[in-house]
């Protein structure tokens with residue numbers, strides 16, 4: 001390699017890093033194309049080539065370049081570092097690199113670091129029964145799949161929070177950088193505390209192209225790009241070119257410069273300098289897409305164009321010209337200089353590879369379960385509200401939960417392994433008690449009028465659900481705990497990210513070497529029924545419908561009906577592993593139904609008969625009133641009290657569902673009830689009037705195979721929303737107490753004619769309600785003042 005000034009690397013260092021890069025490029029091409037003849041010990045023949053060519057070449061040389069250079073600085077500086085590849089479609093690159101550093105064979109001993117291992121590495125890639133084409137959980141050293149673009153920076157910052165010794169290098173694709181989540185991801189640097197957190201080193205990879213188009217950032221003129229990145233609070237270093245020696249040298253110099261700067265920032269901050277938010281360094285790397293690949297194919301330019309994105313040479317098996325081009329391409333890396341006769345990397349190639357757990361493929365932070373400690377969740381009985389009689393008192397469930405979270409914050413003050421994330425709503429969601437244990441993270445200057453802000457805060461609020469979700473994922477996957485509290489309607493913004501996390505957990509569970517991580521806990525509050533003041537835009541309970549599509553082993557959904565049940569749900573969920581727990585609970589004053597022991601038992605069972613609320617004691621129920629959710633529970637209880645008053649002979653059973661997954665058949669969900677248990681609760685013949693927190697169809701979906709499904713009648717939110725009174729919300733959606741009583745009369749044999757007068761009375765109440773709220777702007781006194789303990793107010 002010809003060298004040009006300035007020289008940062010010695011000749012030997014340059015040769016070593018270049019060998020690693022060439023080897024990784026060779027292995028990436030091999031994975032995309034070859035099923036045999038991995039070392040090209042014989043001329044390439046069609047049968048050595050895979051029948052289906054799948055994978056992404058274009059991004060791979062850039063990813064390999066960064067990995068090779070990270071190796072050098074990790075080893076030279078004994079860094080504790082992980083890397084995140086935004087363009088995760090470059091799976092062949094990351095797999096190549098961790099096979100070379102030995103970490104792949106450590107966890108996949110069937111793929112050793114020799115010629116036979118190389119053959120298997122090639123063959124398994126994007127092959128049935130093999131490994132996926134992206135940087136998946138199967139890829140050691142990874143916490144980021146990168147299949148769905150946009151989350152590299154939020155994952156990187158999440159990993160760096162409370163990891164003061166960690167460096168997270170995050171490669172951002174120039175196409176990825178066009179996404180909304182990535183655009184807001186840069187702001188992670190506004191929440192990075194240089195004292196308690198580690199560092200993130202973004203590497204913006206301007207390879208110029210996406211799948212079929214130029215990338216926006218790659219075509220900005222240098223000044224505009226620089227302004228953009230500085231505007232995001234970074235000090236960029238620029239590296240670019242297509243001469244390998246010059247790029248190696250410049251990238252090595254830039255990396256060293258960035259790491260010196262990071263060390264300086266951290267030293268100053270940790271030495272007591274609090275002179276404001278640092279400007280963190282970053283690298284802009286401009287190298288050709290598909291660099292070192294075929295320059296032209298079939299007369300069309302490929303290298304350094306969008307055509308390099310996936311598989312530059314197609315139909316190789318039956319196109320001799322392409323076959324010859326592939327062979328020439330592979331031989332251009334000079335494999336005979338890189339691997340010995342047994343296919344092992346030559347010594348001169350591994351000279352910069354770090355040792356043991358310092359290798360990027362082995363760093364325990366990227367297999368967070370290895371570092372995870374049990375979360376000190378206090379006994380929730382300490383926070384219980386007194387329930388002298390059911391329905392006689394009211395509490396704000398999330399407010400009491402806030403006290404538990406405060407104490408978890410407190411108990412982790414030294415360990416710093418628990419965080420609460422939310423867009424801007426911790427106080428609105430009534431969790432403010434946590435501020436007594438931790439402030440809200442804020443690195444910018446503060447004004448006298450600000451409250452509860454602190455540089456080391458572990459409550460993190462930014463009005464970006466994408467960042468909250470990505471930060472929490474990064475935090476959990478590196479072995480810590482946390483909770484995301486959101487308005488129920490707006491959690492949809494991260495639906496797709498939740499998908500990806502669920503998939504990650506599902507696949508990880510199957511990998512014995514991936515240690516379980518703490519569950520992702522959602523608290524969905526300010527929910528559909530109590531967004532009467534904000535109106536229609538804020539009313540959407542559909543996240544639950546979405547999440548139940550995921551692998552049943554990975555998801556749980558809880559609908560605690562009162563404060564003590566929310567406490568019991570917190571105890572059950574906060575320190576679990578490898579799950580997504582969705583808890584929907586209100587923040588408004590809610591009737592207390594159960595004392596804490598009953599609440600704990602209820603949550604453990606998931607579904608209970610509330611004997612004290614029914615009138616079926618010692619009798620077969622004629623009708624079952626079921627509820628899931630706090631507002632539905634209140635309406636069902638009010639309906640039950642109306643039935644007691646108006647139809648005292650009717651044998652009514654009251655059932656409450658707190659763990660929604662119990663409704664699923666046992667064969668379909670680990671928490672599902674067996675058919676006999678379900679039948680015992682819901683009977684096989686009585687009508688079941690079910691008031692549900694969300695869209696009614698979900699309950700039908702979950703129970704369609706149950707014996708009594710034909711008698712199940714579900715009320716819930718049916719997209720009738722607006723700014724109105726709380727009770728009008730349930731009336732608009734036909735889930736109010738009066739409608740539920742009418743449903744009972746309509747569905748219970750023998751009542752239709754006997755109870756016609758009661759039915760009419762209920763209809764009149766609904767009419768009276770409509771007129772009353774329109775005239776007075778608030779609910780009728782008999783609704784406002786209703787309680788189970790004192791139904792007439």
Ligand SMILES: Cc1ncc(C[n+]2csc(CCOP(=O)(O)OP(=O)(O)O)c2C)c(N)n1
Pocket residue numbers: 058059087089146147148149150172173174175176177179205207208209210211215289309
């Ligand atoms: C959110 C999302 N939208 C679309 C895609 C489809 N897709 C896969 S790769 C790609 C282009 C990525 O370009 P870039 O980030 O520049 O990566 P690189 O050039 O390094 O391959 C697109 C659009 C995706 N994976 N994720």
Ligand SMILES: [Mg+2]
Pocket residue numbers: 173174175205206207208209210215289
């Ligand atoms: Mg690109």
